[in-house]
Structures are given as C-alpha cells and as structure tokens.
Amino acid sequence: MAAEFTFSVGSSIAVVISGNSTILSENRTFELGFFTADAGSNWYVGIWYSSIPIRTYIWVANRLNSVKNQKSATISLNEDGRMIITDSNQLIVWTTENAERAAEAKLLDTGNLVLLSQTGAIVWQSFDFPADTWLPGMNITRNNKIVCWRSVSDPSPGNYSLRLRSPGFGEFELVHDEETRYWSTGIWTGSSFSGIPEMSVRYLYTFRFSNPFNPSASFTYETLPEFSNTLTRFSVDSFGLLKQYTWSSQTENWNMFWSRPENVCRVYGLCGNLGFCTGGSLRPCECIAGYVPADEQAWRSGGFNGGCRRDDEKSICQGDGDGFEDVGVVNFDGSVDSVVFTGGRSLCEETCLKNCSCVAMKHNEESGMCNIIFGSILNIQNLTSDSTDEIPLYIRVGRDGFNEENKMNGGWRLKMVLIIIAGCVFMALCFVALALVILRMIRNKEKRKKFEEEMTFPVTNLKVFSHKELTAATSGFTEMLGHGGFGAVFRGTLSDASEVAVKRLEHPTVGRDKEFRAELCTIGNIQHVNLVRLRGFCLEDSHRLLVYDYMENGPLSGYLKRDGEVLSWDVRLRIAIGTARGIAYLHEECRDCIVHCDIKPENILLDNGFNPKVSDFGMAKLIGRDFSRVLTTMRGTWGYLAPEWISGVAITAKADVYSYGMTLLEILGGRRNVETPPSVFTSTRIEGASQEDHWFFPPWAARQIVDDKVSDVLDGRLQGAYNPVEARRLALVAVWCIQDNESCRPTMGMVVRMLEGTLEVTVPSPPQLLQALVSGDSFQGVRVVSGQESSLSSGTCSFESNKDTGVSPS
Numbered sequence: 001m002a003a004e005f006t007f008s009v010g011s012s013i014a015v016v017i018s019g020n021s022t023i024l025s026e027n028r029t030f031e032l033g034f035f036t037a038d039a040g041s042n043w044y045v046g047i048w049y050s051s052i053p054i055r056t057y058i059w060v061a062n063r064l065n066s067v068k069n070q071k072s073a074t075i076s077l078n079e080d081g082r083m084i085i086t087d088s089n090q091l092i093v094w095t096t097e098n099a100e101r102a103a104e105a106k107l108l109d110t111g112n113l114v115l116l117s118q119t120g121a122i123v124w125q126s127f128d129f130p131a132d133t134w135l136p137g138m139n140i141t142r143n144n145k146i147v148c149w150r151s152v153s154d155p156s157p158g159n160y161s162l163r164l165r166s167p168g169f170g171e172f173e174l175v176h177d178e179e180t181r182y183w184s185t186g187i188w189t190g191s192s193f194s195g196i197p198e199m200s201v202r203y204l205y206t207f208r209f210s211n212p213f214n215p216s217a218s219f220t221y222e223t224l225p226e227f228s229n230t231l232t233r234f235s236v237d238s239f240g241l242l243k244q245y246t247w248s249s250q251t252e253n254w255n256m257f258w259s260r261p262e263n264v265c266r267v268y269g270l271c272g273n274l275g276f277c278t279g280g281s282l283r284p285c286e287c288i289a290g291y292v293p294a295d296e297q298a299w300r301s302g303g304f305n306g307g308c309r310r311d312d313e314k315s316i317c318q319g320d321g322d323g324f325e326d327v328g329v330v331n332f333d334g335s336v337d338s339v340v341f342t343g344g345r346s347l348c349e350e351t352c353l354k355n356c357s358c359v360a361m362k363h364n365e366e367s368g369m370c371n372i373i374f375g376s377i378l379n380i381q382n383l384t385s386d387s388t389d390e391i392p393l394y395i396r397v398g399r400d401g402f403n404e405e406n407k408m409n410g411g412w413r414l415k416m417v418l419i420i421i422a423g424c425v426f427m428a429l430c431f432v433a434l435a436l437v438i439l440r441m442i443r444n445k446e447k448r449k450k451f452e453e454e455m456t457f458p459v460t461n462l463k464v465f466s467h468k469e470l471t472a473a474t475s476g477f478t479e480m481l482g483h484g485g486f487g488a489v490f491r492g493t494l495s496d497a498s499e500v501a502v503k504r505l506e507h508p509t510v511g512r513d514k515e516f517r518a519e520l521c522t523i524g525n526i527q528h529v530n531l532v533r534l535r536g537f538c539l540e541d542s543h544r545l546l547v548y549d550y551m552e553n554g555p556l557s558g559y560l561k562r563d564g565e566v567l568s569w570d571v572r573l574r575i576a577i578g579t580a581r582g583i584a585y586l587h588e589e590c591r592d593c594i595v596h597c598d599i600k601p602e603n604i605l606l607d608n609g610f611n612p613k614v615s616d617f618g619m620a621k622l623i624g625r626d627f628s629r630v631l632t633t634m635r636g637t638w639g640y641l642a643p644e645w646i647s648g649v650a651i652t653a654k655a656d657v658y659s660y661g662m663t664l665l666e667i668l669g670g671r672r673n674v675e676t677p678p679s680v681f682t683s684t685r686i687e688g689a690s691q692e693d694h695w696f697f698p699p700w701a702a703r704q705i706v707d708d709k710v711s712d713v714l715d716g717r718l719q720g721a722y723n724p725v726e727a728r729r730l731a732l733v734a735v736w737c738i739q740d741n742e743s744c745r746p747t748m749g750m751v752v753r754m755l756e757g758t759l760e761v762t763v764p765s766p767p768q769l770l771q772a773l774v775s776g777d778s779f780q781g782v783r784v785v786s787g788q789e790s791s792l793s794s795g796t797c798s799f800e801s802n803k804d805t806g807v808s809p810s
Contacts, residue, residue, distance in 0.1 A: 021568075024050060025109045029231075030058070032107050034070055038153040038301075039552075042066035045075050045085050045094070046155070047111055047126070049231065053252060053529050053578075055609040058111050058133040058233065059126050060155045061085060062094035077105055083115060083124070098124035111135045131155070134162070134234040136205075139220045142166055148236040151303035159269070159305050160240035169217035171195075174242060174260075174267075180333075182240070182268040183261045188212045198258065204232065204246070238302055239284060240267035252529040268333050269378040272307020274359070274395065276327070277381040282496040288380070289325055290397030300497065307378070312398035322353055324361065324394035327380060332393070334378035342368045352396060362391045462524050463536030467543045469495075474502055482555070482602075491550060500535060501551070505544035520546070526590055530582030532605055532615040551613060553606035556663075560601055560672050566715070567610070569722035572667050575612045576730055577755045579604055582614040583660060584748035587653040595651065599659035600640045601666060639674050643740055643769050654742035657751065661737025665701050668731060670715025673697045698738065702766045705731040729754065732761045740769045 022033030031050035035057065036043050045061040062085050067073040069088040078084050081101030085094040096102075100123040102115035112135075113126040127138045132148045132155075134140065145163035149155045165173045165184070171193060174183040186195025188209055193199060199207065204227055210218045223230055231247035244258040261267065264284050265277035271285035272294070278286055285299075287308035293299035295306040343351075345363050348370035352358040355372070362371040371391075380393070471477065473492035481489045481501055490502045524534055538545040556575060559567050567575075579599075586594040596603075596617065603616040642658035644651055666673055674696060701713045710731045714722065733754050739745050744764075746754065753759040 022050075023107050025107045025111075027109045029109045030107060030111045032075075032113060034067070034073065034075075036070070037155060040070075042068065042154075043070040043073065044155055046131075047107070047113060049247075052231065052247060053607075053609065053611045054254065056233075056254070057155070058131070058135060059113070060131045061126075063131065063156050065093040066156075067093060077102060077115075081115070081123075096124045110137050112137070132158075132235050132237070136222050136232065137220060139218045140164060140172075141218045142169060142215055146234075146236050148240065149238050151238050151298060151301040153301045154298075154303065158238050158303075160236055160238075160267070162236050162242055164217055164219070168213065169215060170213040172219070174236070174240065176240070176268040180268045182266060183242075196260075204230070239264055239304075240270055265379065265381040267379075270304060271379045272305045273334070273376045273378055274308045275304055275379065277379050279381075282498075288327055288395060288397075290395075302497070310398055322396055322398060324349060324352075325397045327393050327395055328382070329390050329392050330380050330382060332377045332380045334376040336373050336375035336377060338374065339372040341370055343370050344368065348372070349394075358396060360393055360395045362393055364391050462520070462534060463547075465536050465538045465545070465547060467538055467540045467545070470502055470538055470545055470547065473500065477502075477504065492547075499550035501548045503546040503548065505546075526586070526594075528582055528585045530578045530612055530614060531585065532613040548615070549613075551605035551615075552608040553610055555602050556604040556606060556612070556667070557601035557672075559606075560666055560670060562671065566670070566717045569718060569726075571610045573723075573726055573730070573755075574610060575604070575606070576664055576667055577752065578612040579614060579663070580660065580748060580752045580755055582612070583656055584752050586614075587656065587748050593653055595653050596656050596659075598640075599656050599663060601663055601672075604663070642742065644742060652742060653748070654745045657737050657745045657748060658742075660748070660751070661734045661745075662698060664730060664734040664737065665698050665713075668714055668727070668734065669697060669701065670717060671697065699767075701731075702735050702738065705735050706763060706766045708763075726757075729757065729761055732763060735766070736761070736764045738767050739764065740767050 022031045024031050029049065029051050030047050032047050033045070034043050035046050035048070035055075037057075044063070044066055046057045047059040048055055048057045061075075067085070067087045072088040073086060075083065075085050081103065082098060083096045083102070083105055084092050087093050096115060098115055100117055100121075102123050103118045104116045106114050106116060108114060110127075114122045115124040117123050127135075128144055130138060130140075130144060130146050132146060134146050140146070140163075142164050145161045147161040148158040150158040159177050160174060161178070162172060162174055165171050165181075170188045172185040173181045175181050184195060185193035187193070191199070192207070204223060205221045206224060207221045208219070210216075212219075223232060232245065234242065234244050236242050241264060242260050243256050245254040245256055247253075248255050263279065264270065265279050271277045274288065274291055275285045276288050277284055285304040287293060290311055291308035292311045293304075293306065294309045295303065298304075298306055339351075341351075345365070348361055348363045351370070352361045352372050355374075357374050358372055359375070360373040360377060362373070363369070377395075470492065473494050474490045475492075477488075477490045479491040481491050483489070488504055490504065492500050492502050494500055520534075520537055524537075527533065532551065533549045535547040535549065537547065559565055583596065583599065586596060594617075596614065598616060599614070603614065605613045605615050607613065640659040640662045642651070642655040644655060662673055704710070704712045708728075710724075710728050713731060714727060733746075733751060736754075737745055737751065750759060754761050
C-alpha cells in the first residue's frame with residue numbers, strides 16, 4: 001500500500017510480508033520502502049523508480065546492516081527528529097546523523113529523500129549519502145562518492161567507487177578498495193573532462209563544476225529543459241563499470257549509451273585472485289583448470305572479486321603431485337613478489353614446487369631466465385596491445401588440474417604411450433559417434449524444416465535450445481513450478497545466469513504439437529511489457545520445450561487463496577490495468593488479431609515488482625483483420641468461458657473480454673469464482689448470498705455491484721485500505737465485460753481507458769445467463785444457454801463514448 005510523499009515525527013512505514021507498504025513522491029516518480037534482492041534473506045530500505053515496470057533501485061539506507069525479519073520492521077522519525085530503521089526486536093539498525101531536529105520527511109520527485117526542520121530547511125538528505133546511482137541534481141564532493149553493490153543480489157558496499165580525485169579535485173576516478181585507480185575522466189578543461197570528449201556535444205545534460213581544483217569542489221549535472229521528463233541516471237555496477245542509462249518508453253527498458261572503462265577486463269581485480277577475465281557482458285570471469293570459485297554463492301550472483309582457489313587445497317605441498325597450467329601470454333593485476341634467476345625449465349619448475357608459497361612461474365626459453373612468482377595474481381587477462389611481456393605464464397595446479405604435457409617426470413614416456421593408445425581408441429569411437437550424430441542432425445534438420453514450413457508465419461528473435469542445454473539448465477527438470485494439461489513447467493538457469501521457466505510438452509500428440517506450434521507462432525513475433533517473453537524453444541526428436549523469462553512471484557492464482565498473501569489495492573489495480581493492456585495489444589495492435597482463448601489467473605504471471613504478464617498462448621487463435629469471427633472447437637477453462645463458446649457460434653475477441661471480466665471479479669474479491677463443485681451445496685456460504693448461488697461468486701457479485709454495494713464484493717482482508725472511486729470503476733468494468741450479448745461488452749482498448757479513468761463508466765444491467773447457470777438443483781444452466789443461441793449473436797446493445805456521457809448501452 002502506497003502512502004503520501006511525506007510523514008512526520010511519530011509516524012512510520014511498517015513493512016508487511018508482501019512488501020507493499022511504501023511512500024511515493026509527489027508525482028509518483030519514485031517510491032520508498034522495504035525491499036529484498038536475495039529472495040527474502042535480507043531486507044533493506046531503499047528508493048526505486050515507481051513509474052516504470054522494471055524495478056530499479058537508486059538508493060539504499062541500511063547497506064551495512066540488513067533486516068532479517070521484515071514483518072515488523074519499521075522506518076520512522078523518532079522523537080529526536082532522526083530517521084531510524086528498527087528490526088522486529090525494535091533495535092535500531094540504521095539512523096540519520098542530522099544535527100538539527102527534523103519535523104518532517106519528504107520524498108522528492110528528484111529521488112532525494114529529505115528531512116525538513118520546522119522552518120522547512122533541509123537538515124539531512126539522501127543525495128549527500130549516495131549508493132551506486134548518481135541522479136541529476138546530485139552534487140558529488142570530496143565527502144561523498146558513488147559505491148557499487150557487492151553483487152546484483154547484495155546491495156552492501158562493493159569494491160568499486162567513483163570519487164573526486166584527492167588531492168587535486170579536478171577530475172573523477174574509479175578506484176578499487178579506496179586505493180587503486182583504474183580509470184580517470186582526465187582533468188577538467190573548463191567545459192568538459194579531457195578524457196571524455198563526448199561531453200563537448202550538447203546531447204542530454206548540462207554540467208556544473210563549482211570550485212574545481214580545491215577542497216570545496218562540487219560537481220553536478222542536470223537534464224536539458226527539453227528532456228526534463230526523461231528518466232536518466234549514472235551508476236557504478238558490481239563489475240566496476242561506470243554506465244549511463246536513459247529510459248525508453250518505446251521498448252520499456254533502460255538503454256545504456258555510455259560505459260567506462262570500455263574493456264571490462266581493465267577493471268582492477270574484477271575476477272579476484274587467479275580468476276581469468278574473458279570480457280563477457282554477463283559472466284566476464286572464469287576459473288582456470290584446476291581452480292574453483294572461492295565463494296560459490298557470490299560467484300553465481302555475479303560477485304567475482306573473491307577469485308578462485310585450488311580445487312584440491314588440502315594437497316598443497318603434500319607429495320610431488322603438483323604441476324603447471326599454461327595460461328598463455330597474459331597480463332594480470334595484483335601485488336606479487338618474484339625471484340629471478342637463470343636456469344633450465346626443469347630447474348625453474350622444481351624451484352617453484354619446493355616452495356609452498358609459489359603460485360606461478362615464467363620461463364624464457366631463449367635466455368633461460370626464470371621468474372618465480374609469489375602473492376596475489378588478480379584478473380588474469382589476455383595480452384593487450386600496450387603490453388611488452390611475451391613470456392607465457394604457468395599457474396601452479398594440483399595433479400588433476402594441469403595438462404600432462406606440462407609435467408615433466410620419469411614416467412612421462414610411458415604416459416605418452418598410454419595417451420596415444422587411448423587417443424587412437426577414442427578417435428575410432430569419435431568417428432562412429434560422429435557418423436551417428438550427422439545422421440541424427442540430418443533427421444532433425446528435415447523435421448525442423450517441415451516444422452518451419454507448417455508455421456503460420458516466421459518466428460524471429462528466438463533461440464533454438466538443445467535438449468541437453470535445457471536438461472542442464474533445469475538440473476534434470478527437478479524444480480517444478482506448475483503442471484497443466486499440456487505438461488509441466490520447470491525452473492532453470494541458463495549459461496548466462498539468467499533465470500527461465502521451461503515448459504515441457506508431455507507425450508506429444510498431433511493436437512498438442514499444434515498447441516506447441518500455435519504458441520511459437522503467436523508469441524514468438526510479439527513483444528509487450530505485459531506479455532511474458534518467449535526466449536526460445538527446443539524441437540529435438542520427441543522433445544517439445546518452450547523457454548520463457550522466469551516470473552519471481554508466480555501466477556496470480558497463488559494470491560487468490562483465503563490463507564494466502566494479501567495483495568494491496570495498488571497492486572491489484574496494477575495487475576488489472578496491466579493485464580488489460582496486454583490483451584488489448586493482442587487484439588488491436590498486432591498484425592493479426594490474436595484471441596488468447598484462455599484468460600484466467602493461472603495464465604497471468606507476476607514479476608518481482610508484481611507487474612502482470614499474460615502467458616500460455618497454446619490455445620490462441622489468429623483472426624485476420626479482414627475477418628471478425630473465427631469458428632473453432634470449444635477451448636479454455638470452465639468458469640471463464642463466454643456464453644458464445646457454449647452455444648457453438650463463431651467467436652470474436654469479445655470472448656477474451658468475458659474471461660477478463662471473470663478474472664477481474666476474482667482480483668476484486670481476492671478469491672476464486674468457483675471454490676467448490678456446483679453439485680455441492682453444503683459448503684461455506686458467501687455472506688449475503690442466496691442458497692442457490694453460494695457456490696458461484698460472479699452472479700451474486702454482479703448484483704451487488706449494480707446495486708452500488710461494491711464494498712460487499714471487495715476482499716475483506718483489505719480492511720478498507722482501497723480507493724472507493726477506483727474500486728467502483730473496476731467493479732463496473734467487470735460487469736460490463738461479462739455481459740451475455742457480446743455486442744454489449746467493451747473492446748479491450750475501451751476496457752483499458754475505462755480502468756485508467758479516461759472513459760466514463762456507467763452502470764450496466766446484471767447479466768442474465770449467469771443466473772441460468774446456477775438455477776435449479778443441478779448444473780442445468782448450460783442447457784439453457786444452448787437454447788439461446790439467437791440472442792447471443794444479435795441484440796441492440798452497443799457502446800458509445802463521448803466526453804459527457806462516456807460509455808452507455810444504447
């Protein structure tokens with residue numbers, strides 16, 4: 001639940017388990033509240049953008065001291081006028097150090113959290129204590145700096161920071177652990193920094209450097225007036241890169257326009273001790289053969305600074321099993337000592353192996369010069385053009401980690417013979433295996449060609465995964481997220497560390513293969529912020545798998561349980577509008593009108609910010625723009641099917657509108673429309689509902705809404721914490737969507753405008769066929785519907801909109 005943008009002494013923001021209790025800035029650009037980045041182990045107070053769908057944090061308060069139990073943690077102004085964060089034991093975990101007493105806290109639309117005195121003067125501000133983000137209007141002085149997160153899931157201070165260089169105060173520098181500089185802007189020339197020629201182009205910002213070259217120096221930037229509404233930021237990421245981002249409303253994503261240093265491998269110590277920098281954008285570091293990450297958990301989440309350790313640490317200096325791994329001609333950072341002498345390769349290796357502290361060596365074959373290396377070898381990287389050292393580096397490894405060709409001992413010749421024999425056998429087996437693989441590839445290629453020829457239209461931007469890749473990504477399909485009629489969905493992690501959901505079609509048949517193809521054809525060529533993104537697919541032998549982005553908060557259906565997590569009103573409104581936008585995009589903005597055919601809470605997934613994504617397009621149908629209807633077999637889920645499905649007439653996009661309306665009632669009520677089978681009349685009754693419809697929520701809810709008793713329909717667990725105007729608007733839209741006659745239902749585009757409040761919503765008539773569905777002592781209403789086919793395809797109800805009357809039935 002979001003509150004106004006100020007709070008005063010004695011008030012507090014109490015975080016609940018759903019994490020919905022927040023403070024918004026005046027124009028709803030930024031939001032302040034508790035958040036977690038590691039699935040709930042540690043909780044922090046932070047500020048993030050509230051006006052965009054991607055949760056982006058710009059400030060963190062308690063970076064050094066997280067809250068473990070968020071249920072009763074609070075942020076408040078105490079009687080001393082300081083802002084404090086207390087944990088569940090009422091212990092203070094963070095506090096401001098303002099000398100003057102504050103009377104009020106306010107979150108500004110610049111992203112700045114300020115404490116104000118009685119006179120309105122600022123006595124403390126978050127801009128003076130930045131985290132990893134530098135926003136327009138934020139001054140950087142010698143007393144503050146931008147410090148990266150330790151990893152993408154750990155907002156505690158990392159190893160890299162951006163600061164004014166001291167002494168000098170005339171340039172910025174990126175430093176590692178407050179000591180080692182690895183990039184600089186160059187000296188300030190009066191209008192720009194000498195090392196950043198891009199600043200001379202009037203693009204997006206104006207820069208102001210007050211008092212450069214002295215201790216009172218202060219640097220800030222602002223967006224130009226014509227870009228005042230553009231969201232933009234600079235940040236130092238956990239890889240030690242300074243990046244500039246601008247939000248794109250077209251792609252609904254952050255665009256990165258500038259990054260320094262240009263080569264990530266120039267970041268000092270990025271990969272830690274004995275880590276090899278490959279320069280990849282997502283996983284820039286690897287461990288060499290014989291070494292493993294020193295901190296597996298941190299390495300998986302992108303924290304590579306811990307470096308690598310020997311896989312067999314306990315065997316160091318125990319016997320003569322060590323050898324050397326040739327990593328080539330490389331550069332490296334770090335603090336190392338070395339002993340240099342002249343001798344042969346064997347003597348060089350022997351000398352290193354006799355010293356337990358020796359980690360590597362270099363040997364020049366031409367001069368016989370041997371260099372024995374001790375200490376920390378950080379950030380091993382391929383030789384750069386400005387390097388002069390062309391002697392390969394040999395890293396000391398255990399018996400299982402090095403190449404046999406680098407180990408010289410008495411058994412070398414025998415081992416070489418064994419290796420050659422084993423190699424010959426292996427080559428013979430490889431030729432046989434290669435022949436089988438080629439035959440299999442030919443068969444798969446023919447199948448794939450046939451599959452692509454049967455596609456309704458070409459699929460672009462999709463990756464083709466092998467079954468082996470997806471088996472490894474899902475750890476053998478072990479963590480199941482859900483199961484439906486098509487098969488099961490499993491959680492997985494791809495090689496680039498991104499999390500995905502893998503849908504596996506079980507026991508493929510002709511019908512299910514069509515669903516698989518329909519989903520590929522439908523969603524493979526469309527992208528929208530409220531549609532789940534399809535990453536790729538697998539079509540290998542009998543395997544049919546689809547790979548989607550993983551949605552952290554799962555399906556909406558998981559929050560429609562009486563004993564489940566309670567969604568705040570703001571979140572429900574966001575889900576309702578976002579879902580409507582996604583369906584409207586399918587109906588009205590794609591090349592062909594796409595009817596989803598199975599809108600229900602199970603197919604509405606929620607990301608980590610509770611933004612909805614419509615999913616599961618296996619039943620979708622394409623309707624050309626030259627046609628208004630399509631005749632298809634009945635599909636979908638009982639309880640969400642429009643009457644025209646049951647009557648057998650050709651359907652339109654209004655079938656999705658009906659399903660959306662039924663889903664919207666569930667969002668409002670915080671419960672399922674059908675909680676017990678229709679033949680059971682001894683279940684718990686809905687308060688105020690009659691005996692004959694106690695099992696089916698929509699008809700009772702529709703009557704209450706039409707009679708202006710919306711509060712009776714809403715989830716009682718909200719305890720009145722909702723906007724009555726918004727609630728009534730959503731309730732009326734739901735009833736309009738479930739009208740019997742499809743011509744009386746609005747289009748999804750109109751639904752979006754009605755939900756957003758730009759189109760007036762009048763009171764509809766209660767749908768009559770819902771009453772037929774629940775009349776009598778059995779489920780005879782279905783047969784009643786089938787006898788009313790003529791009334792479903794005709795009628796005088798239509799929607800008209802104008803500035804005064806809005807939407808009304810004619």
